[in-house]
Amino acid sequence: MKIFWRYDDNGKIILERWKIKRLLEQEFKTNENNRSELLREKRKNILTIADRTEVISFILSIVESFPPIIKKFPNGKELTKEDLEEEVLKGLNSYFSNDFLSTLKSQKLQLFKDPIDKCCLPFLGKVVVTTMDTIEEIEYKNFESTFWDKQIIKKEYCKIEYKENDAVFYKFCYKICNNDTKRLSSLMTLLGYLMHTYKDPSKAFAVIFTDQEISDNDEAQGGVGKSILGRALSYVRRVSYFDGRNQRVKDINAFSGFERYTEIYLMEDMNKNFNFDSMIQVITGILPLKKLWENVDNISFKESGKFCMTCNYIPTGSGGYSEERRQEYFEVGNYFGKNKTPLSEFGHRLFDEWDDEEWNKFYAFMIECVQLYLRHGIISAKKINVVAKQIIQRTNLDFYNYFHPRFTEGQKVWDKESELKNFVKLYPDYRRISARQFTSWIFQYLRLNNIDYTQEPADLRKRIIIL
CATH class of the missing domain: 1.10.10 (Arc Repressor Mutant, subunit A)
Structure with a gap:
């Protein structure tokens, strides 16, 4: 029996903070980087962020496990389960305050990052470990590291062989690559790079998906499929979003929507006046996360995620080699647009209306992207209109x-x-x-x-x- 109280001379229950603290520390830890944040290992090698409500529920579940009569005293009085529960409920603000919970033992929060030669995808029930040549399935209890629960892919993995002509997402990618296998290989390595969480300072750049076509007016094309690529990544890795139409990178709270456990920062619809120079520091160095009324949380280069941008225009900047080496462009072809959408092409909404078989094909293709990247690195696509659009904008x-x-x-x-x-x-x-x-x-x-x-x-x- 987990005892976290004592009795006074009159047999009255007195909850003891130090016993409650020891009991809670069996289940909860504070985040070393943020003592107000509680961590909990719900399952082997899977961490989650807990809150005060979970702590209280944990204690009450212990109380609930006791027999109806916990103790009988010589004078005939009894301590019942209801008596103990009443004492816990009366002392919520005292025994389970945020200040008290911040005294629990701390744990260094170390998010799992892929090694240089492997990509580990955490599905429900197992981790799929991919190298350039192999695919291995490992149960969480046998895995050597810990994942956040928010990193877990909410699908069960089933290894399958798929035919390219039968896989919807493969066909989508092939079409936006102008039915060009070389461009498809380039796109696949970029997707593989973004899914591989290992960060190499020599490969610190943003992947930029932009329209291939040059507009004959000041209106951008749009609707060619860039957002679908971003959405595809969100079904594999933890993605945080930046609204490039309404947010400015230079604002002090610019990255308030990002989180420490984010693996891909997706900056969507960057506007015509976006200056890429403002991003170089966060791509290559420390990423400052500043939320309203909170202190800045500086995320180191190795701990931070990778950057992906979508834009109808080419970002401006000072130019030169230092800028170019921080950008990897892929121009999305104009197969899709105002007159032809993925819905009209495939007869259903991508992702939303897939069955298990189609999801299995999708993950098989995404793992193939990872393997192609691990084998060859980035295969840069030949630029079609990037330079022309840069000239026109300037x-x-x-x-x-x-x-x-x-x-x-x-x-x-x-x-x-x-x-x-x-x-x-x-x-x-x-x-x-x-x-x-x-x-x-x-x-x-x-x-x-x-x-x-x-x-x-x-x-x-x-x-x-x-x-």
Whole structure:
């Protein structure tokens, strides 16, 4: 019997805090990083965050396990289960206050991270450990580490062999890759990278899913399937969301929606004015989580998750190698859009209307993505319109339509004054543009395309010579 009380000389029950503390510590610990947060191991190697209500329920369940009459005294009095329960309920604010609970022994919260050569996916009942060549199923009681309950995939794993033409999500990915197997391999390695929680400082970058098409106006395309990729990841890893349309990265509470146990930070619909420079520090270093009325919780690089962004536009920034190496673009093809949706294509809503067999095919494909990544690393997709869209955003579509065809035809010498006159003749709306502005657009085009050039003559710089 778990005794957490004593009797005074008159036989009255007195609950003893130190005994309650020892009893609770068999089931609960405080988070070493946040003593107000309680941890509980509900099942072997699966941790959960507990609250005061669970603590009280735990004590009351112990009381409930006692016999109806707990003790008989020589004077004929009895201590009943109801008497003990009454004392517990009367002392809730005293014996189970947040201040008291914060005195429980602490435990260092160490979220499980994949090793460099394995990806461990925690399904219901078992962990699926994937290497580049093997798939092994391990029961939690035999696993060497601990998971958060919020990391657990709420599906049972069933290993199957699937035919590519029969798997809906495979077909979806193939179509947004323009039916190109090389681009599909690239997409698969990016998904594999995001699902593999091991973090390598040399591979600290954001995966950016963007529209392939160039819009002929200031409206973005959208609806091509980027959000479906993000949703797919959420069925494998713990995802936190950032609303790029309404939130700003520079706000002090910018990442308040993120959590310590987040594995993928999905920043959706980043707007046209989003500056990527503001993200480099959190991608490569410490991620500060600041929630309203709380202190900043700094998450180290190895403990934090990976970043994935979706955007219709290309993020702006200072440019250069330091920025480029922190970005991995994938341009989503325009198979889907306003006139053709996944619903009209497949006849059902992806994820929402799948049976167990389709889910098994989905997980088989996602594990295949992990294996392809572990085997080859990131296979970068050939850029289609990323550079063109960067140029258009920094200049405009009219300039791009004027300059790009002439450059691709091999023109090597560009007289600044003549080109400006020709441009204004074709596009009269720009008759007030300055020579300096027009020349800066040319330089933007050349820089973003990594084209070397010089200017002649050295003193007047009237002409641009492509080297």
